Amino acid sequence: SGDFDLPVQNSVLNRESWKTAILAFGSNIGDRFQNIVDSIGLLSRHGDVEVLTSSSLFESEPMYFKDQQPFLNGCVKIKTTLLPDELLKLCKKIEYDELNRVKHFDNGPRTIDLDIITYYDSDGIDYVMNTTELTIPHPRILERSFVLEPLCELIDPTSIHPITAEPFHNHLRQLYEDENPEDILWKLVPVGNKFLRFKNQWEKDSLTGLRRPVSKSPAYLMGVVNVTPDSFSDGSNNYNDKEAVLSKIEKMLVPALELHELIILDIGGCSTRPGSLQVSEKEELSRVLPIIQAITSSTTIPLDKVVLSIDTYRSAVAEAAISAGVGIINDISGGTFEPEILGVLSKHPNVAYVLSHIRGDIESMSSKTSYLASGSEVVEYVLGKEGKEIDNNFIKTIGREICSRYKDVLKNKVHRWQLILDPGIGFAKIGSQNLDLIRGIPLLKNYSCIIDNEYLSLVNLPVLLGPSRKKFIGDIAKIPRAEDRDFATGAIVSTCVGNGSDIIRVHAVSEISKSLKLINELYRN
Ligand SMILES: Nc1nc2ncc(COP(=O)(O)O)nc2c(=O)[nH]1
Ligand SMILES: Nc1nc2ncc(COP(=O)(O)O)nc2c(=O)[nH]1
Numbered sequence: 001s002g003d004f005d006l007p008v009q010n011s012v013l014n015r016e017s018w019k020t021a022i023l024a025f026g027s028n029i030g031d032r033f034q035n036i037v038d039s040i041g042l043l044s045r046h047g048d049v050e051v052l053t054s055s056s057l058f059e060s061e062p063m064y065f066k067d068q069q070p071f072l073n074g075c076v077k078i079k080t081t082l083l084p085d086e087l088l089k090l091c092k093k094i095e096y097d098e099l100n101r102v103k104h105f106d107n108g109p110r111t112i113d114l115d116i117i118t119y120y121d122s123d124g125i126d127y128v129m130n131t132t133e134l135t136i137p138h139p140r141i142l143e144r145s146f147v148l149e150p151l152c153e154l155i156d157p158t159s160i161h162p163i164t165a166e167p168f169h170n171h172l173r174q175l176y177e178d179e180n181p182e183d184i185l186w187k188l189v190p191v192g193n194k195f196l197r198f199k200n201q202w203e204k205d206s207l208t209g210l211r212r213p214v215s216k217s218p219a220y221l222m223g224v225v226n227v228t229p230d231s232f233s234d235g236s237n238n239y240n241d242k243e244a245v246l247s248k249i250e251k252m253l254v255p256a257l258e259l260h261e262l263i264i265l266d267i268g269g270c271s272t273r274p275g276s277l278q279v280s281e282k283e284e285l286s287r288v289l290p291i292i293q294a295i296t297s298s299t300t301i302p303l304d305k306v307v308l309s310i311d312t313y314r315s316a317v318a319e320a321a322i323s324a325g326v327g328i329i330n331d332i333s334g335g336t337f338e339p340e341i342l343g344v345l346s347k348h349p350n351v352a353y354v355l356s357h358i359r360g361d362i363e364s365m366s367s368k369t370s371y372l373a374s375g376s377e378v379v380e381y382v383l384g385k386e387g388k389e390i391d392n393n394f395i396k397t398i399g400r401e402i403c404s405r406y407k408d409v410l411k412n413k414v415h416r417w418q419l420i421l422d423p424g425i426g427f428a429k430i431g432s433q434n435l436d437l438i439r440g441i442p443l444l445k446n447y448s449c450i451i452d453n454e455y456l457s458l459v460n461l462p463v464l465l466g467p468s469r470k471k472f473i474g475d476i477a478k479i480p481r482a483e484d485r486d487f488a489t490g491a492i493v494s495t496c497v498g499n500g501s502d503i504i505r506v507h508a509v510s511e512i513s514k515s516l517k518l519i520n521e522l523y524r525n
Contacts, residue, residue, distance in 0.1 A: 013083050015083065025073065028072065084127065152168055199217040225265050255513060295308065307327050309326060328353075339408075345412075354421075
């Protein structure tokens with residue numbers, strides 16, 4: 001049990017009211033991801049529990065007993081009528097009866113571990129207890145980055161530990177100040193039967209000495225495979241000739257895979273450049289499905305090093321693409337053109353979703369580019385501090401608008417661990433606003449806010465940027481033809497990655513794979 005007595009006066013918990021709790025999960029045996037999905041599923045199917053939101057997934061080396069497999073950890077926030085000891089019983093039932101955990105010794109391997117981290121009464125006040133069976137808050141939170149990091153994705157920076165009276169966000173920062181390599185976490189995003197892996201590390205800024213998390217894992221390349229006659233840059237006329245597209249893909253992949261472990265291919269059957277004609281769903285399906293099937297049945301493409309993405313905002317296309325083996329749904333509409341697409345993602349917790357910022361639709365987005373309103377009614381944070389001091393209204397407005405989409409995504413039971421963030425270069429941004437966007441990535445990556453009493457954090461969400469061959473490049477560098485903008489795109493990619501972008505979407509994959517290799521060496525190790 002913990003090493004503290006009870007300084008706070010608990011309120012009396014009544015059985016009927018809905019309380020809140022945050023549970024930590026961990027698994028390092030078998031299909032760790034599936035064990036976690038199953039345990040959250042069992043919680044959400046229990047009549048006295050409602051799962052509110054889950055955190056990102058973090059992989060880390062075993063902390064106490066070293067000789068075992070790495071763990072996959074995270075946290076989940078629930079509402080429950082259960083009292084603490086009943087909730088503990090439910091966790092044990094899920095661990096031992098449902099998911100066949102066998103405990104050989106303390107800190108040993110387990111299919112699933114569900115710990116109660118914090119518990120709040122129906123007024124949101126901390127409930128504290130310390131008995132031989134149960135200690136709340138969990139006594140070992142403050143030494144565990146694999147608990148504190150996911151926990152701080154779910155609670156706002158003012159939430160304090162009821163015993164230390166210090167904000168959990170400060171405890172996390174202090175833990176990283178020890179610069180203990182054991183505390184380093186890899187963040188995993190499931191993409192079908194694979195995972196993308198991202199690593200942040202808290203670093204001192206060389207000038208200010210201030211510490212902040214920076215992306216330290218190599219950025220991924222996402223190659224554009226536009227199967228459309230009118231895509232503004234590479235609308236090849238034989239777009240629906242499978243053999244031609246496959247050979248183009250192989251030519252694209254071979255040099256890139258000599259430099260990068262894994263390449264994402266983003267298949268698009270309906271161009272989304274400003275003002276483009278939106279083809280019918282039937283036409284879009286007839287373009288993309290044959291290509292996806294040709295790739296997944298190819299014997300020459302190294303499929304173990306390829307992740308397929310579908311560039312669509314249509315739910316039926318997303319569903320069909322997932323069935324055909326796609327691991328990422330790349331929806332430029334942020335789930336606004338066809339909100340049903342979010343339901344498709346909630347049915348497939350192992351498929352990633354690119355949550356993009358846009359305003360209006362393909363026709364109207366270029367006229368919705370005023371970002372002056374200050375969201376004074378929203379409490380905003382940057383790196384755990386009140387965002388008022390940060391005067392970058394443009395990025396904070398984009399952050400707020402993405403967070404309100406994120407709120408909708410959570411309401412549709414999509415997991416946070418599925419999300420990749422894309423602030424939408426060229427979507428409701430014109431001219432130099434796209435430069436402001438690229439400059440503002442460090443701020444966006446550390447942005448969080450409270451909307452309608454819900455804390456929504458963009459921290460730890462990987463950022464995808466799509467600058468390739470876009471109009472702002474052509475206008476500034478006077479390159480009228482899109483297909484002539486690859487060299488200039490390579491330069492912009494460097495700044496994107498330097499500012500924290502984790503995935504870069506480009507057309508000229510084999511050329512830019514070379515510059516990205518250099519850029520990753522420069523910024524990411
Ligand atoms: N990386 C990592 N290491 C670990 N070591 C021990 C325990 C044992 O935890 P317990 O005290 O809650 O049983 N859990 C983990 C874990 O979840 N992740
Ligand atoms: N996630 C994401 N997807 C995208 N899809 C298409 C385009 C338009 O470019 P294209 O017509 O050359 O593909 N840009 C993006 C983008 O910036 N981000």
